[in-house]
Amino acid sequence: MNRFARDTSAVTAKELRQLLRDPLSLALTIIFPILLIQIFVVIVTAFSAPSYNIAVVVSDLDGSSKSRSLVDKLTSSRLIKVTQLLQTEEQAYHAVESGAATGAVIIPKGFGIALLNNRSAFVILETDNSKITSSSLVQSAVSSSTQALLESTGVSLGASSVQVIQRPISGRPETGDMIVPGMLGMITILGAFDDIVNAITRERERGTFSRLVLTPTSILSIYSGKISATVVLNAIRTTLMLVIFVFTGLTIRGSVPLVYLTTTLIAVFTMSLGLLLSTKVTSSSTLTVLEIAITFPLFQLAGAIQAPELLASGGRAMAQILPWTYGNDALRRVIYLGVGFDAIAIDLLVLTVSSLVLLPIATLLSKRTI
Amino acid sequence: MPAKAFLNDALAVMTNEFRLLRRNRTAILISLVILPLFFTVSLGGASGRSGESFSPIAHLTIAYVDNDVTIASGRLLSTLSSSGDFNNLVQGYSEDSAMATLGTGRIYAAIIVPKGFEENLAKNEQANLVVYVDDSLNGLGNQIAYSIQSSLQKFSPRAEIRPVTGGAQQIEIIQKGAKFSSFNIGLTIILALVIIFATFYEIAGGMSRESEDGTYARLLMTPTSLGAVVFGKTMYDLVLNAIRTLMVLGLAIFAYGARPSTDFGTILLISLLMALLTMGFGFLISAIGIGIRAVIIIEFFLVLFLFAFSGFVIDRELLRGVSNTISYMLPWAYGIELLKRTILIGQPLLTLTGQLEFVLASIVVFYGLAYFLLRLSRERLVR
Numbered sequence: 001m002n003r004f005a006r007d008t009s010a011v012t013a014k015e016l017r018q019l020l021r022d023p024l025s026l027a028l029t030i031i032f033p034i035l036l037i038q039i040f041v042v043i044v045t046a047f048s049a050p051s052y053n054i055a056v057v058v059s060d061l062d063g064s065s066k067s068r069s070l071v072d073k074l075t076s077s078r079l080i081k082v083t084q085l086l087q088t089e090e091q092a093y094h095a096v097e098s099g100a101a102t103g104a105v106i107i108p109k110g111f112g113i114a115l116l117n118n119r120s121a122f123v124i125l126e127t128d129n130s131k132i133t134s135s136s137l138v139q140s141a142v143s144s145s146t147q148a149l150l151e152s153t154g155v156s157l158g159a160s161s162v163q164v165i166q167r168p169i170s171g172r173p174e175t176g177d178m179i180v181p182g183m184l185g186m187i188t189i190l191g192a193f194d195d196i197v198n199a200i201t202r203e204r205e206r207g208t209f210s211r212l213v214l215t216p217t218s219i220l221s222i223y224s225g226k227i228s229a230t231v232v233l234n235a236i237r238t239t240l241m242l243v244i245f246v247f248t249g250l251t252i253r254g255s256v257p258l259v260y261l262t263t264t265l266i267a268v269f270t271m272s273l274g275l276l277l278s279t280k281v282t283s284s285s286t287l288t289v290l291e292i293a294i295t296f297p298l299f300q301l302a303g304a305i306q307a308p309e310l311l312a313s314g315g316r317a318m319a320q321i322l323p324w325t326y327g328n329d330a331l332r333r334v335i336y337l338g339v340g341f342d343a344i345a346i347d348l349l350v351l352t353v354s355s356l357v358l359l360p361i362a363t364l365l366s367k368r369t370i
Numbered sequence: 371m372p373a374k375a376f377l378n379d380a381l382a383v384m385t386n387e388f389r390l391l392r393r394n395r396t397a398i399l400i401s402l403v404i405l406p407l408f409f410t411v412s413l414g415g416a417s418g419r420s421g422e423s424f425s426p427i428a429h430l431t432i433a434y435v436d437n438d439v440t441i442a443s444g445r446l447l448s449t450l451s452s453s454g455d456f457n458n459l460v461q462g463y464s465e466d467s468a469m470a471t472l473g474t475g476r477i478y479a480a481i482i483v484p485k486g487f488e489e490n491l492a493k494n495e496q497a498n499l500v501v502y503v504d505d506s507l508n509g510l511g512n513q514i515a516y517s518i519q520s521s522l523q524k525f526s527p528r529a530e531i532r533p534v535t536g537g538a539q540q541i542e543i544i545q546k547g548a549k550f551s552s553f554n555i556g557l558t559i560i561l562a563l564v565i566i567f568a569t570f571y572e573i574a575g576g577m578s579r580e581s582e583d584g585t586y587a588r589l590l591m592t593p594t595s596l597g598a599v600v601f602g603k604t605m606y607d608l609v610l611n612a613i614r615t616l617m618v619l620g621l622a623i624f625a626y627g628a629r630p631s632t633d634f635g636t637i638l639l640i641s642l643l644m645a646l647l648t649m650g651f652g653f654l655i656s657a658i659g660i661g662i663r664a665v666i667i668i669e670f671f672l673v674l675f676l677f678a679f680s681g682f683v684i685d686r687e688l689l690r691g692v693s694n695t696i697s698y699m700l701p702w703a704y705g706i707e708l709l710k711r712t713i714l715i716g717q718p719l720l721t722l723t724g725q726l727e728f729v730l731a732s733i734v735v736f737y738g739l740a741y742f743l744l745r746l747s748r749e750r751l752v753r
Contacts, residue, residue, distance in 0.1 A: 024663070024664075028667065032670075035671065035674065036674065039674045039675070039677060039678045042678045042679075042689075042693055043677070043678055043683055043684055046684040046688040046689050046690070046693070047684065047688070049688065049690065052687065052688055053687070054687045054688075055687070096547075097717065098721075099707075099711070099722075099724075102685075102687060115541075120541075120542060121541050121542070122541065122542040122543070122544055123541060123542075123543055123544070124543075124544045124546060125543050125544065125545050125546065126545075126546040126547050127545070127546075127547040128547065128715070129547045129548050129549065129550070129714065129715065130548070130707075130710040130711050130714040130715050131685040131687065131710075132555060132685065133684065133685050133688060134685040134687045134688060135547065137688075139543070139545065142543055143543060146541040146543065149541065150541060161496050161497075162491075162496070162497050162498070162499055162522050162525070163496050163497070163498050163499070164498075164499050164501055164515050164518050164519060164522075165498055165499065165500045165501065166501050166503060166511050166512075166514075166515050167500060167501065167502050167503070168502075168503050168505035168511055169469070169472045169473055169502055169503065169504055169505060170505050170506065180508055182508065280396070281396055283396070284663075285571075285575060285579070285662045285663070285665075285666055286396055286397065286400065288666045289400065289571050289575075289666060289669070290400055290404070292567075292666075292669070292670055292673070293400065293404060293405050293408065293409075293567065294408070296409070296563070296673070297408060297409060297412035297413075300412060300416045301412055301415065301416065303508070305508060305509075306508050306509040307506075307507030307508050307509055307510055309426075309430060309478070309507055309510070310426035310427065310507070310509055310510065310513060311415065311416045311417075311426070312414075312415065312416060312417055312418030312422075312424050312426075313418070313424070313429075314414060314415035314416075314418065315412075315415035315416040315417075315418075317415070318412070318415045329506075332506040332507070332508070333473070333506045336505060336506040337473045337504075337506045339473065343473075343474070
C-alpha cells in the first residue's frame with residue numbers, strides 16, 4: 001500500500017511538472033474556461049438585453065387616428081425598430097420574405113372605425129420565423145402595443161385578469177444568472193478530457209507510456225497518479241470558475257467544499273471514461289476531436305444549461321443514463337439551493353460507482369493494449 | 371492536356387485520401403458515423419420527433435395549493451389539469467408543506483391560489499397566483515409561468531363568462547409566417563455543426579498531420595501541382611460531406627419524421643457550400659504551418675465562436691455592438707441563414723442572392739489566400 005501511494009504521488013508530480021513545462025497546455029487549462037464563460041455571457045446578454053432593434057415594417061392601410069396611434073406605439077417599442085412605413089400589404093410581405101425585416105405589421109382598412117364602434121378589430125402580423133427569438137419578440141412587441149392602444153382608448157382589458165407571481169425557492173431573481181452552475185460541470189468535463197489527452201495519448205505518441213509501464217510502477221499506480229494530477233488541476237479550474245461566478249454575481253448558497261467534491265467526482269468519472277476511450281483511440285488529435293464531439297451534445301443532454309427534466313422523453317432517458325447529469329444536478333442544487341451532503345449523496349454515489357466500474361475495465365484493456 | 375494532367379493528379383490525390391481513410395477505422399467511425407448520428411440522436415432526444423408536440427412540464431409533479439376553495443379556484447384547477455401542461459397536479463399540500471418539499475425532487479413547483487382569489491375576480495380586480503418553483507432546474511420557472519399564462523387564456527372563473535383572452539380583447543393579431551417544429555430548427559444547427567466540425571478537422575488537421583509526418587513535403591516534391599493537391603483534397607472532402615449530409619438528413623427524416631420545407635438537392639448544395647467555406651478556411655489555417663494540436667484548439671474556438679455569433683443559437687439581430695459586427699463578418703453566419711431560410715421557411719435558394727454571394731466570395735477569398743500562402747511555403751521548401 002505504501003508503495004502504491006508512493007508511486008501514485010510520483011506519477012502525479014511528474015504529470016504536474018510536465019504540464020508546467022508545456023506553456024500551451026498550461027495556458028489552455030486557464031484560458032479555455034474563461035473563453036467558454038465569455039461566449040456564454042455573450043449569449044445570455046443577447047437574450048436578456050433591455051432593448052433590441054429588430055427591424056419591422058408597417059403598412060397602415062387604414063390611415064385613421066387609431067391606426068396612427070398604433071404605429072406610434074410600435075415605433076416607441078423597446079423591442080423593435082420600425083424601419084419602413086410601406087404603402088401596400090404586398091410590399092410589407094416582400095420585406096419579410098426578402099429578409100429586409102423580421103416582421104411586417106399590416107393595419108387593415110376599417111381598423112379605426114371598428115374600434116370606435118366597440119367592435120373587434122384585427123391586425124396582420126407576418127414574421128420571419130426562421131429567426132426564432134426575434135420573431136417571438138416582434139409578436140410580443142405587437143401584442144403590447146395593441147394592448148397599450150386599447151388602454152389608451154379606455155377599453156377595459158378584461159375584468160378577471162390573473163397575474164402570475166413567480167417565486168424561485170432559492171430567492172434568486174427571476175431573470176436568472178449570467179452563469180449557470182452547469183457551466184462549471186461542463187468545464188470540468190472538458191478539462192478532464194483534455195487532461196486525459198495530455199496524460200495518456202500524447203505520452204503514447206511520444207513512446208514514453210510504454211517505457212513508464214515497463215518500470216516497476218504498477219499500471220494502477222500510473223492511472224491513480226494521472227487521476228490525482230487531474231484532481232489537482234480540477235481544483236485549480238474550479239477555483240478559477242468560482243471566482244468568475246462570484247464576479248458575475250452568482251451567489252453560492254451551499255458549501256464550497258461540496259462544490260469541489262462534486263467537480264472532483266465529475267472529473268474522476270470523465271477521466272475514467274477517457275482512460276477507457278484511450279485504449280481504443282490511440283491518436284491524441286482523434287481523441288480530442290471525439291471528446292469535443294461528445295461534449296457539445298452533453299451541453300443539452302446532461303443539464304448544463306437547461307434542466308434535463310424539461311427534455312422530451314427520449315432525451316430524459318438519455319440524460320438519466322449519463323453520470324454527468326447527476327454531477328450537474330448536484331452542482332445546481334448545492335449552488336442554487338444550498339443543500340447539504342445528504343441531498344446530493346445519490347448523485348455523488350452514481351458518479352463514484354460509475355468511475356469504479358470504468359476504471360478497472362480501462363486498466364484491463366490498457367494492459368491488453370500494452 | 372495540362373487540364374487533363376491536373377485532373378489526373380487531383381484524382382490521384384483524392385484516391386490517396388480515401389485509401390488513407392479506409393486504413394483508419396477510427397477516423398471513419400468518428401467522421402461518418404459518430405458525429406452525424408450522435409448529434410442527430412441527441413437533438414431527437416432533446417426536442418422529440420418532428421411534428422410531435424410535447425409539453426416539457428406535463429410529466430412533472432406540481433402541487434396545487436388551494437387556499438381560496440371557491441368555484442373560481444376549482445375551475446382554475448380543472449383548466450390547468452385539462453391544458454395538457456399539468457398532467458401531474460397534486461392536491462393535499464399546505465403552503466408550508468409544499469415549500470418544505472420543494473427542492474427534494476418530490477414536487478417541482480407549487481401553485482398557490484391565495485385567499486380572496488375569486489373575490490378579486492368578482493370585483494373586477496386583478497387576482498394573483500403565486501408559483502413557487504424549484505429553480506435548481508434551470509428554465510423550469512419560466513416554462514411553468516408561460517404554461518399557466520397560456521392556460522389562463524381559456525380560464526373563466528364562472529361558467530357563464532366566456533374565456534378572457536389575456537389582454538387585448540378587441541384587437542386580434544392574425545399571425546402569418548411559416549410554422550415548423552423545434553426539431554427542424556435543431557436540424558439546421560446540427561447539420562451546420564456536423565459539417566463545419568468534421569470538415570475543418572479533416573482538412574486543417576489532415577494537412578497538419580501530413581506536415582508533421584513529412585508526407586506533405588514529399589508530396590510537394592512530386593510533379594503534382596499544388597492546385598491539384600488542393601483540388602484533390604477538396605473533392606475527397608466534398609464526397610465525405612455528401613455522405614454526412616445524407617446521414618443526418620436520413621436519420622432526421624426517417625427516424626424523427628423531419629419534413630424540411632425544401633428539396634434534398636438544395637440542402638445538399640448548401641451543405642457543400644458550407645463545407646467548401648470551411649475547407650477554404652482549413653487550408654488557410656494549415657498554410658500558416660501550425661501543428662495538429664493548435665488546429666484542434668482553433669477548431670474548438672471556431673465552433674464556440676460560431677455558437678455565439680453566427681445565428682446558431684442567437685438571432686444576429688439580437689447581438690449588439692462588436693458582437694453584431696462580428697456576426698455580420700462571419701461567412702458561416704450567411705451559410706446558416708441559407709440553411710434556415712430554405713429548410714424552415716422553404717424560400718427558394720436562388721432568391722437568397724445576398725447570402726449566396728457572401729458565401730461564394732468568402733470561399734474564393736479563403737481558397738485564394740490559402741493557395742498563395744501554400745505556394746509561398748512550397749517555394750521556401752524547394753529553396
